[in-house]
Amino acid sequence: MRQANLERVTTETRVSVSVDLEGSGAYDVRTGVGFLDHMIEQLSRHSLIDLTVLCEGDTHIDFHHTTEDTALAIGAAISQALGDRKGIQRFGSALVAMDEALSRAVVDLSNRPYLVWKVDFSRDKIGEFDTELFREFFQALSQTGGMTLHIENHYGTNAHHIAESCFKATARALRQACEIDARKADAVPSTKGRL
Structure with missing residues (x-):
């Protein structure tokens, strides 16, 4: 079973996460930040990763620590659930439209962290x-x-739609990359023999 549970505790946040890579996209997300909850719910639903996220953070300061620490915990839980990454497809990509916005995400579960972010917003805030x-x-x-992880917004005008299309594209790419390759379920998808 490709599942994981973990807790991340700092002086700024307390985050509890559970993931099930063999899920149906069920979620229970409570970070104290409404829009962040909405985006993480999209990540769960469209990746088919069952996700429970509970966070108590210093939102009286701002939403930075809650946002970053929640993502750190989700990523760590996904990595833990992937184990040695044997049998996974490894690569995934998705192009997702949301009304006037179009975004693309490409993921390689290479165990080599790297982000390329080509997304601009015309507004500094969505709500708060x-x-x-x-x-x-x-x-x-x-x-x-x-x-x-490469994320690029091709076009769009509504900031909410741009953000949501990025999360949905990432979710679809993750779903593809995490899936087991029936033709190579017993092998790590790398000529190195490990990821």
Whole structure:
């Protein structure tokens, strides 16, 4: 069973995460930041990764620590659930539209963290959420998830739609990359013999 549970505790946040890579996209997300919850729910639903995320953070300061630490915990849990990454497809890509916005995500579960972020927002905030925190989320996710992640918004005008299309594209790419390759279920997908 490709599942993991972990807790990340700092002086700024307390995050508890559980993931099931063989799930159906069921989620229970409570970070104290409404828009972040909404985006993580999209990540779960469209990746088919069951995800429980509970966070108590210093949101009286701002949403930075909650956003970053939540993503660090989710990435670490995904990596733990992947184990030695034997049998996975490893690569995934998706192009997702949301109304006028179109975004692409490409992932390599290479165990070599790297983020390429080509997304611009015309607004600094969506509600109370700082749009610059989306990059922080995906940077943290790729770091502890051991993934190379490229996210690019091709076009769009509505900031909510741009952000959501990025999360949905990442979810679909992750779903593809995490799936077991029936033709090579017993092998690590690398000529190195390990990831």
